[in-house]
Amino acid sequence: MTLDILATAQLSAVIVLVAYAFINKRKPSKPSYPPQIPSFFPWIGSLVGFNYRRGEFLMNCILQYGPVFKILLCGHHLTFVASEEAIQSYLVADGLSTRTQNHSIFGLVASGSSHTQKLCAIASREFFPLLEKRLAKRTLGDVTPGFAEAFFNRLKRFANYQGSLRRSLTEPLYVASNAILLGSRFSPDTYDDYLVFDLSLPNQVSMLPFWSSPSRRAKERLLEHLAKYIEDADTDHDDSLGAILSKALKKHNLTSKEGAPMIFSIEMAAHANMFNVVFWLVTWLLADPSALAAVRDEIDKTVQEEFGGIHGFLVNASPERLQSSSFELLHSTVLETVRLSSLVLGVRDAVRDVDLKDGERVIPIRKGEYVVAMPWAAHRDEGLYPDGHKFIADRFVHNKVREDLVQNPGKPFFSFGGGKHPCPGRLLAIYELKVMAIIYFSLFDVTPVPQGYGSSQWTPPQPSPESTGTFHTTEDVIVKLRPRFDF
Numbered sequence: 216m217t218l219d220i221l222a223t224a225q226l227s228a229v230i231v232l233v234a235y236a237f238i239n240k241r242k243p244s245k246p247s248y249p250p251q252i253p254s255f256f257p258w259i260g261s262l263v264g265f266n267y268r269r270g271e272f273l274m275n276c277i278l279q280y281g282p283v284f285k286i287l288l289c290g291h292h293l294t295f296v297a298s299e300e301a302i303q304s305y306l307v308a309d310g311l312s313t314r315t316q317n318h319s320i321f322g323l324v325a326s327g328s329s330h331t332q333k334l335c336a337i338a339s340r341e342f343f344p345l346l347e348k349r350l351a352k353r354t355l356g357d358v359t360p361g362f363a364e365a366f367f368n369r370l371k372r373f374a375n376y377q378g379s380l381r382r383s384l385t386e387p388l389y390v391a392s393n394a395i396l397l398g399s400r401f402s403p404d405t406y407d408d409y410l411v412f413d414l415s416l417p418n419q420v421s422m423l424p425f426w427s428s429p430s431r432r433a434k435e436r437l438l439e440h441l442a443k444y445i446e447d448a449d450t451d452h453d454d455s456l457g458a459i460l461s462k463a464l465k466k467h468n469l470t471s472k473e474g475a476p477m478i479f480s481i482e483m484a485a486h487a488n489m490f491n492v493v494f495w496l497v498t499w500l501l502a503d504p505s506a507l508a509a510v511r512d513e514i515d516k517t518v519q520e521e522f523g524g525i526h527g528f529l530v531n532a533s534p535e536r537l538q539s540s541s542f543e544l545l546h547s548t549v550l551e552t553v554r555l556s557s558l559v560l561g562v563r564d565a566v567r568d569v570d571l572k573d574g575e576r577v578i579p580i581r582k583g584e585y586v587v588a589m590p591w592a593a594h595r596d597e598g599l600y601p602d603g604h605k606f607i608a609d610r611f612v613h614n615k616v617r618e619d620l621v622q623n624p625g626k627p628f629f630s631f632g633g634g635k636h637p638c639p640g641r642l643l644a645i646y647e648l649k650v651m652a653i654i655y656f657s658l659f660d661v662t663p664v665p666q667g668y669g670s671s672q673w674t675p676p677q678p679s680p681e682s683t684g685t686f687h688t689t690e691d692v693i694v695k696l697r698p699r700f701d702f
């Protein structure tokens with residue numbers, strides 16, 4: 216009986232939606248700006264295309280409707296801005312808030328918690344500004360000692376390895392980055408759980424229901440570990456970022472279990488984009504052997520001449536010394552990878568009516584609507600970046616972006632956001648990517664192994680059409696790592 220009622224209700228809903236869509240289609244549409252992406256169904260709008268192949272769907276919208284367009288998703292209006300001027304305007308606009316974005320992040324890490332609201336407020340008022348201060352140019356050098364050695368020690372285990380490129384890069388990166396941010400009490404053995412969680416992220420951020428026991432259990436174990444980490448923090452003597460955050464959580468009367476999602480959200484911010492970018496950095500270099508040879512020559516020469524060899528580098532690899540012009544090609548390669556792997560920035564909600572600018576045109580955003588910026592198009596603008604869809608390792612050699620890596624008029628570089636909410640980890644990210652590349656290519660000859668029966672040639676994987684934020688990959692790369700010397 217109940218099933219009959221349900222089936223009848225579903226059928227009626229479909230009939231109403233189809234009829235509505237048909238009537239709507241027949242109405243002559245008013246010309247408007249920005250263009251609205253047509254969708255067959257009212258209310259749910261473009262949900263299906265958007266959710267299943269988000270990156271691809273958005274890129275197709277730009278190609279068809281231009282760099283500013285609107286879509287309807289489950290009753291919400293989202294305006295996407297992808298031109299340089301519109302993104303600049305989005306970044307500095309008053310009246311656009313990160314409230315919804317932060318809520319969804321905490322909803323993801325702390326599902327079911329009644330403290331999401333409180334955690335969001337503490338994150339944006341206290342924790343993100345604290346990170347910005349600690350990871351600023353002047354103080355970054357106090358945070359980074361130990362990163363290079365921790366990365367090296369973990370990477371050594373991969374000598375003569377044949378297997379996942381992703382693992383060989385992200386495991387040492389995860390361990391080293393946590394060592395400097397959270398200190399030695401945070402267990403490196405959490406890597407496998409974090410990877411399971413990370414790989415499920417594209418599904419988790421989709422608007423469709425997502426059930427996966429392995430990633431849910433991995434997240435629960437990570438949260439338990441973090442709760443213990445906060446519980447045991449030596450807040451009087453330990454001055455690692457993790458201990459400072461633990462102290463602040465206690466000050467806000469949050470139990471260690473209630474506060475764990477806060478540190479988890481910082482873990483996610485510190486690793487999610489890095490895991491993607493580091494993968495593309497090595498993959499795109501492997502796909503361009505002459506660029507790889509040039510980058511490695513630069514690394515070998517500079518490590519020898521300026522640090523006396525790799526062991527000297529491990530102890531003296533400060534952010535200032537890595538700014539040296541002797542690493543100019545590596546610096547350019549890192550920026551090029553970050554430019555090319557960037558798809559979407561954050562979601563903003565309009566807390567009042569806002570007019571954004573796209574050159575001479577005005578983009579009206581009504582209170583309650585959402586805006587999303589897509590650097591993907593601006594970063595491929597042929598007038599600004601010739602052959603912008605290609606990886607060109609030395610693209611930034613003679614044309615460096617500003618040091619703080621945000622908003623660079625004339626040569627847009629939006630990968631780290633900017634304006635009111637720039638990525639506070641941007642300088643750390645660039646530092647880590649450089650150190651990683653230097654150690655990885657100093658230690659190993661890296662050979663990609665062709666996959667598939669009978670294939671003798673390796674081809675790099677494509678960015679995944681389901682990506683969000685930075686590009687994920689469609690598949691891993693299998694590599695052989697042959698030590699270049701006895702370490």
Ligand code: HEM
Pocket residue numbers: 313316343346481484485486488489492553560561562629630631632633636637638639640641643644685
């Ligand atoms: C290549 C690596 C990275 C990329 C491409 C990246 C990109 C971004 C972007 C675009 C935003 C702003 C999103 C928005 O507009 O709402 C952001 C925010 C953030 N990033 Fe990064 N990031 C990277 C690495 C890091 C690292 C290493 C950390 C270290 C802790 C970090 C911490 C954060 C935090 C805490 C925020 C939130 C800031 C806020 O909402 O005020 N990121 N990141």
